[in-house]
Amino acid sequence: MDITPLSPGFAGDVTGIDLTRPLTAPQVAAIEGGMDRFAILVFHDQHFDDDTQLAFSRNFGQLEVSSGGEMAKPEDRRLKLEMADISNLDRNSQLRAADDRVRLNALGNRLWHSDASFRAVPAKYSLLSARIVPGAGGNTEFADMRAAYDALDQATKTEIEDLVTEHSNAYSREIIGFPKEDYGTHNQDKLRPVRHRLVRTHPVTGRKSLYLSAHIGTIVGWPVPEARAFIRDLTEHATQPRFVHAHRWRPWDLVIWDNRTTMHRARRYNDLREVRDMRRSTIRGDAMTAPQQEAA
Ligand code: OGA
Numbered sequence: 001m002d003i004t005p006l007s008p009g010f011a012g013d014v015t016g017i018d019l020t021r022p023l024t025a026p027q028v029a030a031i032e033g034g035m036d037r038f039a040i041l042v043f044h045d046q047h048f049d050d051d052t053q054l055a056f057s058r059n060f061g062q063l064e065v066s067s068g069g070e071m072a073k074p075e076d077r078r079l080k081l082e083m084a085d086i087s088n089l090d091r092n093s094q095l096r097a098a099d100d101r102v103r104l105n106a107l108g109n110r111l112w113h114s115d116a117s118f119r120a121v122p123a124k125y126s127l128l129s130a131r132i133v134p135g136a137g138g139n140t141e142f143a144d145m146r147a148a149y150d151a152l153d154q155a156t157k158t159e160i161e162d163l164v165t166e167h168s169n170a171y172s173r174e175i176i177g178f179p180k181e182d183y184g185t186h187n188q189d190k191l192r193p194v195r196h197r198l199v200r201t202h203p204v205t206g207r208k209s210l211y212l213s214a215h216i217g218t219i220v221g222w223p224v225p226e227a228r229a230f231i232r233d234l235t236e237h238a239t240q241p242r243f244v245h246a247h248r249w250r251p252w253d254l255v256i257w258d259n260r261t262t263m264h265r266a267r268r269y270n271d272l273r274e275v276r277d278m279r280r281s282t283i284r285g286d287a288m289t290a291p292q293q294e295a296a
């Protein structure tokens with residue numbers, strides 16, 4: 001297995017490994033090592049089906065169940081529970097209509113975010129497999145929250161060191177003007193805010209990073225408008241081109257990202273006319289973050 005850095009340096013292009021076959025412990029360790037060093041790994045020509053993708057994903061921990069991540073009722077799902085449906089298709093594999101609430105909810109992915117940061121135990125890795133990609137658009141962009149943290153001035157680092165933020169899906173949906181009434185009753189648990197530190201330390205490398213996400217609605221102890229303005233400033237800082245890698249998808253790409261140290265967002269494409277079938281498996285974090293443990 002070889003890893004070549006991609007611009008601006010925190011994504012690695014991996015060759016020489018077939019992830020659809022069972023891996024040895026050293027191979028899994030090499031991928032985890034690559035994730036710790038880079039934060040994003042890109043693999044090409046990985047011809048997964050859902051079962052082989054899930055089997056590969058389980059090498060890295062417990063899978064998140066994505067039912068709450070969709071507005072679809074369980075019987076409307078196209079994919080099994082461990083697979084987040086990042087497509088524009090309904091359960092009959094038809095393109096979703098312009099006013100489809102699942103489609104509108106999914107537009108939240110166009111905001112810079114970290115997956116499942118609204119959960120008490122937020123996500124560790126996300127693994128996104130491209131099955132069908134549109135002819136134009138639909139890139140995914142990633143931002144390096146370690147480099148963004150490092151580039152802050154010392155006064156800001158000191159100021160934010162111990163800050164705790166509140167995350168809820170309600171806040172990100174509010175940004176895109178998603179109607180509150182459209183939350184299903186099975187999604188209510190996702191609206192209760194959870195608490196995480198704004199500065200996270202990576203458990204393996206010890207590197208600090210900004211834990212930002214569109215799901216942040218306030219900073220504990222701050223007036224909401226002041227918190228939102230500051231979070232917006234930090235997000236603008238952290239998503240400057242020098243911290244961003246854009247991935248242009250080819251069918252059968254697999255991209256793994258570390259949600260603890262990166263943010264990402266989907267870019268626009270003609271989803272009313274072109275199919276984009278992407279499937280995400282998600283690895284749970286190890287435990288509640290300390291502020292959430294205290295709050296819970
Ligand atoms: C995701 C996500 C972005 C995209 O799968 O979590 O945000 O480009 N995807 O589809």
Ligand code: MN
Pocket residue numbers: 109113114115264
């Ligand atoms: Mn996402």
